[in-house]
Structures are given as structure tokens and as C-alpha cells.
Amino acid sequence: MKKDKFTIHDIARELNITASTVSRALNDNPRISAETKQSVLQMAKRLNYQPNNIAAALRNGKSRILGVIVPRIDRSFFSSAVRGIEEIANTAGYNVMICQTHENFEKEVTTVEALLNAQVDGIIASYSKGTSNFEHFEKIKEKGIPLVLFDRTSDDLGVSQVAIDDFLGAYYATAHLIAQGYRRIAHYTNIRKISIFKERLKGYREALTEHGLPFDESLVQESNLQFEDGRQCMQKLMALPEPPDAVFSASALSAMGAIQMVKQMGKRVPEDIGIVGFSDESFASLSDPQLTTVDQHSIHLGNKAAEIFLQELSKGSKDFPRKVVLKPDLIIRQSSLRKGKP
Amino acid sequence: MKKDKFTIHDIARELNITASTVSRALNDNPRISAETKQSVLQMAKRLNYQPNNIAAALRNGKSRILGVIVPRIDRSFFSSAVRGIEEIANTAGYNVMICQTHENFEKEVTTVEALLNAQVDGIIASYSKGTSNFEHFEKIKEKGIPLVLFDRTSDDLGVSQVAIDDFLGAYYATAHLIAQGYRRIAHYTNIRKISIFKERLKGYREALTEHGLPFDESLVQESNLQFEDGRQCMQKLMALPEPPDAVFSASALSAMGAIQMVKQMGKRVPEDIGIVGFSDESFASLSDPQLTTVDQHSIHLGNKAAEIFLQELSKGSKDFPRKVVLKPDLIIRQSSLRKGKP
DNA sequence: CATATTTGTGTAATCGATTGCGCAAATTAC
């Protein structure tokens, strides 16, 4: 039951030197002699000295904490992105503080405040679906704290962003379906004001046009993109006078719903209906048939966001804000393979 | 571009009072008059004052940060548990700092140190598969900081624990299979020294015995319980002279692998082979057939862990350590329903 | 050999909020 809270003053007393010398020795200051450093280090080890980061943080205004804001952590895309952020941040000596907004705007505002009060050195965020007002993010900028947005980004804010090319991902997906011989391709989307869904819709449309296929508004289904939405939209689509022969969904979950409904209606995937989803969730390769998806490389996305944060910290605001757009990849599985491997 | 860093001293100067009065006013100290509080609050709002938590943390030794250690965040079970922890912690005014060990013992040790240096007020952890030495956890105890283990727990350490009743979950699952008429039930397990897997094995065995079925060691398959493991174990099992007619897997992922392999071998689930998994991952209800699983109520588990942390903080170490064992529930889906609803 | 530099360490202020102690004024008690 030894007292386990020694400070640099305790070390100093033991060695008959001052705390400043100890501090310098621990920080490897060149003005301290080698012997002194030696003995300080030894004593620190002997006393099992643990530095108090809080004190250092107060003194030099750096907490070495990076705040991360995500809508929710229990979605594979976000947890992987967070993991990517952590990988980079940890090796650079930063701890990560993660907060969830649950897609709730008010929670997002209070979260930003909480992180600022905690004196984080920077914030990486993906905002809520309900967020339209960016004042809370402005506040971060005003404080001179680096802010990096990822996935759900905005050009209006004038901060660095990391996202994948949603347009391209959608284009790949749609073009792949066309190449597989599907001709009447539907699209699942969310409220269109969110840029990622807008981009996906554009990519879908572009692929159609480029291959001489008509764009038919009745084939675009707007919903929350959850599993049940995927089922219901499929039902509506199949009730059309001219039902589709494929679906490109802007989410993986609703694509799964679509598959289930197709099977339930006695049709086959991919023979009768081809299906492609967006975001490579873990379940994509577990379904029957396995789901073709657009891989967003979420870990890499997180890495990139953390790297930009570190760069902004060191270089000041020169060269910033930056905008990084990663290329997605189409992971082709059975759900869209009518002709066999392309 | 206004300066946005005001302290209580700035407020004090504006009002011609001292910082101590401001501090007391902000903390609603009864010795401060109502008018003074009023004017302090107004001035604080006018200057857009943001308290510096770091300074307060240094002074009173409380950071209001709760450290959480999990093997990895991109697993539904852990991310949900974390979400449960956050729910409780946030409403109690705590921020949560999440760290991952990637099932790596060394990373776990350094993570504990990082959290201690960050002066967290408590730690909630689920340790790595490779962890056998608990010295780093002892250190937390020595510092007098509350430590709560969840899911992967240990009685040896003398700290509070929250877990689900793995034995009971396994018992439910196995008994359910028996009730559905399956008679030769296999079991997927991991290395047996980890208590959760030991318990699941015991529950499985108990259910067999209680229903007069023999325990057959050749039906117990040990692996890492990943998807591919589930496939391979199934293959081995089907090659036995007397193959099983059901599998109770200690993980959901390997149960999915089992389903896939059964289907690939031209047999049907649940008609020929019944399958039950452990841990209600998101994909369980998305598979075909949908997977019967043991629900660990991970969010609730997280809630409970956070509650115990808060209690330990307030009540001192009286009544502690505590051990909370939650009851799991069997979520019955198609993969085990041979006879229809039980 | 005198001056200039470098080396090694100490002194004391600082970061911002909190709090024990003290003290005068206002209020209550008897």
C-alpha cells in the first residue's frame, strides 16, 4: 500500500536538486549534464514516478488529447474510421476522446463544448444527419483548434476534409450492373440534401446516361436506408408497371433488406435481380448471396484524417484547409454477378 | 476574430471583484449573494467564458474523464457496450476516453499507463485474449482509481466486474436445440482457459447431461471462432462417422460460417442441421436463414459497468468490489427452428 | 591574463480554477 504519487519535487528532494532541474532532465534538455540526467532517470524509476499530464497540459496549453465526434460508434464504418484515427494519433502520442451524437444536433453542440472544455488539441468530426447549422464548428475554428471533417463534410466551413469519392463509387457500382447486363436499375437514396447521397445519386445517373440508359425518377426510392426500408422499397419497386432488374443502394443495410424481399417474393439474386450496396459492412460477405458493395476504406479514411490533424498542428494554417478525396473500390460478390466474373 | 479565451480573472476584473468570488459564484456556493451570482453569470455569458477543465482537474485531482479499454472497437459487441458506458457517463458529466488493445498484451499495458497519465478518474476494461498477467491492473488499484472489468473478467484481481451469465446463455441455447428435437449437438469453442468460453462449454455440457444426452469430446471444436473457422469446423464435423445434427457456437461469426458450409454441402438449415450462435451481432438477423443467438445485452452491460464506476467513486470502497452477472436472452430465429415456434 | 562564452543549475513566475482562513458588515439572540 505504498504511496504511489510522486512528483518531480519528490525526485528533486531525494537528489538535493530543484524541480526545474528534474523537469529539464526528464525532458532531455541539453543544458543538463549527463550525470544529472542519469540520476534523475534512475530516481524516477525507483520512485515509480508517473508524470501528471494535466499539470503539463495546463502549463503549456496542450492536452495531447484529440477529440473525435461521430454519429454513432456501433456502425462498422465509423468504428473502423475511429480505429484508423487512433492508429495514427496514438503513435504520435495523442490520446483519443470519442463522443457520439446519435445523429442528434443538440447532442452534437454540447459535445463540441465538452471537448473544448476538456482542452482538446484538435477535433475530427463527422456530423449528424440533422446538422444544418455550423456555428458550433465555427467556434472551434475561432479558438484556433484544428478541425477536420470526414465522410460527411462541407465546403462552406473552410476546414480540412477527408471523404471518399461518392460520385465515383456510385458510378462504379452502376456501371458494373450495366456491364452485367442489367438494364433497368433502381436506386435507393436518403434525403438528398446530404452531400454524400447527392453525389451517389449523381454518380448513378451519370453511369446510366453514359451508357445510353434512361434516368427514370420512379426508380429512385428515398428512405432512411435501414434494413426494413430496403424491404419496403423493394416491394414498391416490384409493384411498378415496369419493375427494375437491379438495385444500387446507397447503403449496405437497405441492400440486405432488398435481397431478403426479393427472395421472399420468390425471385433470385442475382439471376432475376442484381443488387449492389454502399459501404462494406461486415455482414456483406456473410449474406446469401454475398453482397457486392462499394468499399469506403474506412480505416484508411481515419488514418488520413488523423494525419491532416497532425499536419495542421505542426505547420500552422499554411497549406490549409486541405481536401482529400479517396477513391473507393467496388468489391464484387455474388449479388451482382449474373454473367460470372467480369 | 475576437479573443475567445477569458478566464475567471477577466470576469473578476470587469466586475471589480476577485476571482475567488467568481469561482464561487459559478459553482453556486451558498456564501455568495444572489445579485453577485447574477452579475457573474451575465458577464460570463457576455464574454463567452469557457471554463478550463484542465485547471480545475489539476487543482482538485479529478479530470472527469473515464477511461475505457476494449480489445477492438469495430466489433458490435464492444462498440455497443461502449455506447452503453457513454450513455451513463455523459449524463453524469464524464467524458469517455476510449482505447483499443487489438488483443495485444503490450498495447494493453501501455494503454493503462497512458490513461493513468491522463489522470482519468476511473477505468472500465475488457482485457485482451493474450492477457494473463494482471500487474498493470494492480497499478490502477494501487492508485485508488476505480477499475471495473466487463465481459472478460477475473475474480483474482479483487475488482468489480460486470458480465453476463455465459453458463446460462449456453444452457439456454443447448436446451433449446434439444427441445427442437436435435440430439447430436456439437459445440464451437475457443481456447478453454478464457473463462467466458469455459463457462459456455460448461453450460452446453450441463444441458446435455440434464436431458440425458451423452457428452462427446469429438463434437467439441476448438478454434479462433472466426468466419472461416466456422466453415472448417463444420467440414470436420460432417466428416465424422456420426456427424452432428446441430451446432451451438460460442461466437456468432463462426456460426455464420457453419451455416454457409452446411448450405454449400447441399444440406439445409434448420431442417438437417440446427445452428445457434453467441452474441447478437447485427448480421444475425440478416442471414439466410436468420441466426438464433444468445443476446448479451451489450448496451445494458455497458450501462451497468458505468453505474458501478460512479458508485465506487461516490461511496468509497464500501460494498466493493461488486460482481454483477446479467442474464442473457436467447433470441430464437429460423436457424434452429425445426418444429416451429416453441 | 583578462574578457567572452558556455555549461549547469537555481529562482520564481506562470497556467486557471479552487478553497481554507480571515475579517468586516449585517443580522439575530438574549
Added chain:
DNA sequence: GTAATTTGCGCAATCGATTACACAAATATG
């Protein structure tokens, strides 16, 4: 009407580490 309390606030120390400045001793320069 005097003594005892209460009310309201200021003073100054404190949490632990960092760092500008100072200063003596050692070494270098010319």
C-alpha cells in the same frame, strides 16, 4: 444594547510541471 452568528467576499496558497531569467563556475578566446 451587547454578544453571538451569519453573510459576503477577499487574500493567498495550492495542484504539478514548465520556462524566462539570473548567476556562478568552468572553459574558451585573443
